[in-house]
Amino acid sequence: MMCHGERSERSEVGNGIEAIRALLDDVRDPEIPAISITDLGIMRDVRRASDGALEIVLTPTYSGCPATKAIQEDVEGTLREHGVENARVVVQLAPAWTTEWITQRGRERLRAFGIAPPEEVARCPRCSSASTRELAHFGSTPCKALYRCNACNEPFDYFKRL
Amino acid sequence: MNARVEYVLRFGDNALVLAQRLCAWVAHAPIMEEDVALANVSLDLFGQARLWLAYAGELEGAGRDEDALAFHRGAGEFRNVLLVERPNGDFAETTVRGYFYDLWASLALAELSRSKDERIAAIAEKARKENAYHLRRSEDWMIRLGDGTEESRSRMQRAVNDFWRYTGELFLGDEVDATMREQGVGFDPTALREPWLERVRATFAAATLDVSSDVWMQRGGKQGVHTESLGYLLAEMQVLPRTISGAAW
Numbered sequence: 001m002m003c004h005g006e007r008s009e010r011s012e013v014g015n016g017i018e019a020i021r022a023l024l025d026d027v028r029d030p031e032i033p034a035i036s037i038t039d040l041g042i043m044r045d046v047r048r049a050s051d052g053a054l055e056i057v058l059t060p061t062y063s064g065c066p067a068t069k070a071i072q073e074d075v076e077g078t079l080r081e082h083g084v085e086n087a088r089v090v091v092q093l094a095p096a097w098t099t100e101w102i103t104q105r106g107r108e109r110l111r112a113f114g115i116a117p118p119e120e121v122a123r124c125p126r127c128s129s130a131s132t133r134e135l136a137h138f139g140s141t142p143c144k145a146l147y148r149c150n151a152c153n154e155p156f157d158y159f160k161r162l
Numbered sequence: 163m164n165a166r167v168e169y170v171l172r173f174g175d176n177a178l179v180l181a182q183r184l185c186a187w188v189a190h191a192p193i194m195e196e197d198v199a200l201a202n203v204s205l206d207l208f209g210q211a212r213l214w215l216a217y218a219g220e221l222e223g224a225g226r227d228e229d230a231l232a233f234h235r236g237a238g239e240f241r242n243v244l245l246v247e248r249p250n251g252d253f254a255e256t257t258v259r260g261y262f263y264d265l266w267a268s269l270a271l272a273e274l275s276r277s278k279d280e281r282i283a284a285i286a287e288k289a290r291k292e293n294a295y296h297l298r299r300s301e302d303w304m305i306r307l308g309d310g311t312e313e314s315r316s317r318m319q320r321a322v323n324d325f326w327r328y329t330g331e332l333f334l335g336d337e338v339d340a341t342m343r344e345q346g347v348g349f350d351p352t353a354l355r356e357p358w359l360e361r362v363r364a365t366f367a368a369a370t371l372d373v374s375s376d377v378w379m380q381r382g383g384k385q386g387v388h389t390e391s392l393g394y395l396l397a398e399m400q401v402l403p404r405t406i407s408g409a410a411w
Contacts, residue, residue, distance in 0.1 A: 064209025
């Protein structure tokens with residue numbers, strides 16, 4: 001499964017929450033591998049539950065997005081590979097995910113990958129022109145719309161605001 | 163059956179049945195963009211159905227998960243409104259059916275997002291955001307095709323006349339609705355009728371379409387009395403898990 005690039009060799013990581021966060025920062029969105037689940041803002045929390053287990057709290061982007069299950073498995077796989085035991089993924093629906101949670105780094109990464117980030121104006125990721133038009137409101141994944149740049153004529157994906 | 167289970171099943175079944183209808187358009191839509199759009203809307207609805215049905219299964223407490231509810235119930239156990247099970251027909255019919263549902267869902271989900279049942283409120287809030295995009299698209303098409311060519315307008319008007327009889331059920335309440343409303347979990351469906359009609363009239367005015375006059379309103383889906391076409395839909399949707407017990411991806 002395409003997920004987080006090179007699989008690192010099995011290595012022990014500290015049990016600290018920050019170390020786990022750093023580890024999971026490597027888990028990519030399988031449909032947009034340019035950005036990580038931290039960039040997307042779908043990893044809501046990493047915490048120690050009362051029974052001692054490590055809980056990774058994820059929230060889905062769109063409720064039918066097939067990437068959600070893949071991401072959950074990638075998180076579990078990454079933890080296993082690094083010898084983190086007694087961990088579980090908790091899926092949380094509320095508050096509902098919003099594109100406001102995509103980090104600044106995530107937005108830059110999307111742009112560099114050729115996807116206009118979710119801003120007021122869908123700027124062309126190629127020439128930065130704000131003169132663009134919507135070709136189709138639904139694109140290749142639930143989170144994207146299809147646009148075209150009026151300045152350079154490039155068709156591009158726009159990560160639509162939700 | 164427990165009223166809350168019944169109630170949640172209704173929303174789950176609406177989403178599931180419409181999702182199944184819409185996915186039949188894949189590779190058959192009139193243009194590529196619409197193929198993608200219909201698939202996306204269908205996918206959102208499958209996701210919503212999964213959330214609703216998983217919750218219904220938990221509330222029921224009989225060990226049935228969302229797959230068991232989706233694939234191992236017969237037509238008489240489905241609780242969706244009749245509107246969503248009506249066949250796709252042509253693109254005009256699919257558009258009109260979708261518009262009627264999307265508009266109703268936008269109002270219903272807004273109500274449910276204030277439910278005292280936190281899980282219902284969370285699912286509704288998530289679905290509401292997705293539904294806003296669905297409604298935007300279906301309303302666009304209502305206007306574009308209604309106020310389009312003679313051919314497109316006549317097909318849209320015919321679809322409106324065909325489907326109008328299935329809209330009454332959206333605003334009919336029964337004992338389940340009343341119980342859920344009393345508990346602060348649900349809403350009064352009759353209260354959605356005026357806001358729904360108001361927006362329909364505005365859209366139809368822009369689309370140069372006529373609102374159908376008095377017709378007999380069909381009912382029964384919410385209580386499990388369905389049209390013949392639901393059985394065919396379920397037969398196709400359920401054939402694999404019913405043929406090969408325990409089949410999984």
